Amino acid sequence: MTTTLITGANKGLGKETARLLLAAGHTVYVGSRDEARGRATADELGARSVQLDVTDDASVTAALAQIEAEGGLDVLVNNAGIALRTGDGGAEALDGPSVLAVFDTNAAGIVRVTEAALPLLRRSANPVVVNVSSALGSFWAVHEPSRPASRFPSIVYGSSKAAVSMITVQYSRAVPEVKFNAVEPGITATELGGGGVESHPGRPAAESAEVVARLATIGPDGPTGTFQEDAGELGW
Template sequence: MTITFITGANKGLGHETARRLIEAGHSVILGARDAERGAKAAAALGARFVQIDVTDDDSVAAAAKDVAANEGAIDVLINNAGITGRQVAGLDELTGPDAVEVFDTNAISIVRVTHAFLPLLRQGTDPRVVNVTSGLGSQTLTHDPARVESHVISPLYNGSKAAVTMMTMQYAKGIADVRFNAVDPGYTATDLNGNTGTQSVTEGTDAIVGLATEPAEAGTGRVVNRHGVVPW
């Protein structure tokens, strides 16, 4: 049975991904920062809950230790946890701490979690990492007036997702025994956008589930959405 660990999975895209992968036969470890909400979500889905704050080294290390003691390995790591950051009236109000919070949660956490879970992935079968990025981090899409991405001004979120995509590509080039791919869920109705997205949460997880379940020959070092390869 494929064992999958998902961060930020107590709600939204992470929760729906967990539901769909359990339905597909995966054994899912649901990771979340809030212990009460995470445990409740896991119990409802039939997943195992592990508390993890992706911005905290000790919390991430403890989560990896928990999985090592219980499952001993994982096959899929889905780095899904993310935030939009503090809402401001104008960009001139953004501060250094605002940037640190967003980049730490969305981008630096991927390094932190990947480092802790790589030994577990290497004990698994066809190990893969799926990093949730965004079309808002694509220079191509954000410069195309016909795309909704070009009308969103959010330097910290967009910049952090551009970093996620580049880091994914670099991991894919530098680590040969684990596959790394990034996924753009698309404009999906979740708490991150006040549920204004035009896609359902199921549509938003199509590509995440696809990367988590595809065969090894599908490859590494790609950015995809539910329609195919994403230009960036």
């Protein structure tokens, strides 16, 4: 049995990824800042729930201790992410505290959870980490005129996702016994948790979750240190 933890999984992309991985036979932990919402989602899907705030060291430690006590971990999906805007869904927030909050969740949060998870993942026969990134963090995509990312300014969110991409590459080099890959899930209709974005346009989260689930179910011979999207590898 493969056991998977998904951060930020009580709604949107994380929830739909959980649904797909449960269908694939995984035991899935729905990680959620709000314990009640996470439990409700887990009950709906037939998953397990764990309170997990990726910006809180104590919360992360407690979550991974619970998972260890209940049997261990094979796959980590670092999905939790935010984007902050001014006012009521206005322009991207560029003040210092907002920038730090976005990087704390989107980049530092991945390191927090990954570091806590690594002792468990190293015991797995097929340890896998999937980091949800974005084409907005791809230097290639933002310079490629055919890509939507080249026409959508995203100073803070895009930069935080560029950090996610580099974190992925560096972990793949530093921890070769674990497979690390970044994923561009596509433009998805979802709320970016905590980001004040109530009607983010795009395709259904269930469709975008397919590429995340695909990378979460790779075998021992699967790729590592890559950036993937629907059609295959994406340029960094």
